[in-house]
Amino acid sequence: MRISVDFSICADHGQCAIAAPDIFRMDDDGHLVFEEFPDEALRSAAEDAADACPEQAITVID
Amino acid sequence: MTSSALTPPGQSRVDPALVNSAPYFDIADPDFRIKSEQVYAARDRCWYARTNYGLAVLRYDEMSRLLKHPRLRQGSAAWPAHNGVTEGPFAAWWASWVLNKEGEEHHRLRRLMNPAFSPRLIGGLVPRFQALANELIDGFREPGRAEFMSEFAAPYAARVIAIMLGLPEAEWPVIAAESAAIGLAMGITLRTELPRIEEALANLYGYADDLIAARRRHPREDFVTELVKARDEDDKLSDDELRDGLVLLIFGGFDTTRNQLGLAMETFLDHPDQWRLLAERPDLGGRAVEEVMRVNPTVTWVTREALADFTFEGLDIAAGTTVHLFSQSAGTDPRAFGPGGLDTGGLDTGSLDTGSLDTGSLDTGGLDTGSFDITAERKPHYGFGGGAHHCLGHFVARSDMSEALPLLARRLVAPRLDGEPAWLPDSGNTGPVTLPIAFSPAP
Numbered sequence: 001m002r003i004s005v006d007f008s009i010c011a012d013h014g015q016c017a018i019a020a021p022d023i024f025r026m027d028d029d030g031h032l033v034f035e036e037f038p039d040e041a042l043r044s045a046a047e048d049a050a051d052a053c054p055e056q057a058i059t060v061i062d
Numbered sequence: 063m064t065s066s067a068l069t070p071p072g073q074s075r076v077d078p079a080l081v082n083s084a085p086y087f088d089i090a091d092p093d094f095r096i097k098s099e100q101v102y103a104a105r106d107r108c109w110y111a112r113t114n115y116g117l118a119v120l121r122y123d124e125m126s127r128l129l130k131h132p133r134l135r136q137g138s139a140a141w142p143a144h145n146g147v148t149e150g151p152f153a154a155w156w157a158s159w160v161l162n163k164e165g166e167e168h169h170r171l172r173r174l175m176n177p178a179f180s181p182r183l184i185g186g187l188v189p190r191f192q193a194l195a196n197e198l199i200d201g202f203r204e205p206g207r208a209e210f211m212s213e214f215a216a217p218y219a220a221r222v223i224a225i226m227l228g229l230p231e232a233e234w235p236v237i238a239a240e241s242a243a244i245g246l247a248m249g250i251t252l253r254t255e256l257p258r259i260e261e262a263l264a265n266l267y268g269y270a271d272d273l274i275a276a277r278r279r280h281p282r283e284d285f286v287t288e289l290v291k292a293r294d295e296d297d298k299l300s301d302d303e304l305r306d307g308l309v310l311l312i313f314g315g316f317d318t319t320r321n322q323l324g325l326a327m328e329t330f331l332d333h334p335d336q337w338r339l340l341a342e343r344p345d346l347g348g349r350a351v352e353e354v355m356r357v358n359p360t361v362t363w364v365t366r367e368a369l370a371d372f373t374f375e376g377l378d379i380a381a382g383t384t385v386h387l388f389s390q391s392a393g394t395d396p397r398a399f400g401p402g403g404l405d406t407g408g409l410d411t412g413s414l415d416t417g418s419l420d421t422g423s424l425d426t427g428g429l430d431t432g433s434f435d436i437t438a439e440r441k442p443h444y445g446f447g448g449g450a451h452h453c454l455g456h457f458v459a460r461s462d463m464s465e466a467l468p469l470l471a472r473r474l475v476a477p478r479l480d481g482e483p484a485w486l487p488d489s490g491n492t493g494p495v496t497l498p499i500a501f502s503p504a505p
Contacts (some may be wrong), residue, residue, distance in 0.1 A: 019172075
């Protein structure tokens with residue numbers, strides 16, 4: 001599983017970091033950082049994060 | 063349900079340290095207009111203004127950063143207490159809102175509630191939204207004329223909620239009336255209106271309890287079942303949390319959608335070329351919603367409160383300061399949206415030069431809303447708030463409005479005002495109370 005974030009539309013709302021804190025987090029400046037190749041066990045959390053993103057900037061690539 | 067949509071004005075007084083040369087607004091003055099040349103002139107001078115409540119943030123970039131700032135919390139948690147309401151069903155319900163919680167307590171509720179609002183689940187409702195819009199237009203009392211709010215915006219918004227929750231659509235007037243009653247809680251008469259508010263709350267709790275019990279007995283492929291089943295490992299929503307959340311959804315989803323549809327119609331009345339374009343290009347429905355919410359959002363400000371003293375762009379902000387982020391001012395900021403952010407745009411010639419600015423006929427309308435262009439690629443607007451408290455129901459709102467608007471554009475040709483509209487106050491959550499229109503009907 002690979003995670004892709006379109007930073008041209010990411011607005012740093014942080015909803016992904018709420019949905020899947022093991023993959024996404026906000027750094028001290030409030031910007032998104034994430035694990036590009038998370039463990040397969042986190043797939044459902046990753047999909048929840050992609051769904052929850054208000055800007056729909058996250059893609060879960062198989 | 064945006065953070066902002068449900069936010070009454072803050073209450074703390076301005077920090078005397080924040081003196082001097084910044085612009086000042088008395089936002090409690092009934093004559094103050096949030097969409098006004100006064101605000102735009104202030105925005106040219108300074109990114110913020112001082113107000114009798116605290117600070118108003120006027121520009122896009124600063125609003126964008128402060129919406130998500132870790133030193134600010136959502137600003138309405140203390141509203142009932144400020145009005146002397148510290149116990150009873152209303153105070154308890156308010157405290158239960160996911161909007162009024164912070165940190166892990168907030169995140170837990172959000173994680174459990176988000177999946178029911180996912181775009182995948184909502185996509186399946188699109189044919190019903192279209193059928194509903196057509197049914198309402200078919201049912202207008204007169205061909206070629208309508209009171210848009212009572213004949214379209216209110217029943218559409220309320221019946222979308224009924225569709226989502228699986229309630230009988232015929233009961234939409236109850237949803238509308240009880241939501242409006244609860245809306246009284248956002249105003250300064252909260253305390254005197256409390257008996258009516260708590261009666262409405264009890265009524266909606268009854269609906270919610272029945273729904274939860276029914277879906278537990280007989281699960282369906284629907285929104286309420288999804289919420290009832292929601293789990294995060296071993297954690298799940300309690301019956302009280304489900305009930306509080308459903309009532310928040312009803313309240314937060316009805317008034318905002320109703321108002322935003324009315325504001326969309328108001329904007330398009332001023333931009334007939336764009337209305338014609340939308341009729342020809344229904345695929346622009348989604349863009350039309352975004353563009354309307356950028357220049358004419360129902361949620362005219364988002365309230366935040368400083369958790370601690372901090373400095374932002376050289377300004378010292380004291381703990382407890384109320385910060386109102388002015389969505390409409392930020393959404394039309396020329397720094398973010400180009401010199402046309404407020405000028406008459408090149409595309410639209412039908413409206414901005416008609417002198418509507420000077421007639422004063424529309425309380426919040428008639429103002430130059432900038433280069434309104436439903437084909438433009440724009441930065442995100444903050445009509446749904448932003449950050450941790452970003453509107454939970456935005457996919458629903460986006461989806462139902464982006465179906466309604468192109469359908470209206472096709473069937474209501476050349477709409478125009480047909481009488482004097484009535485308006486809610488233009489600060490906080492705004493919109494038309496009534497909006498009489500005339501048009502050429504099309505099948």
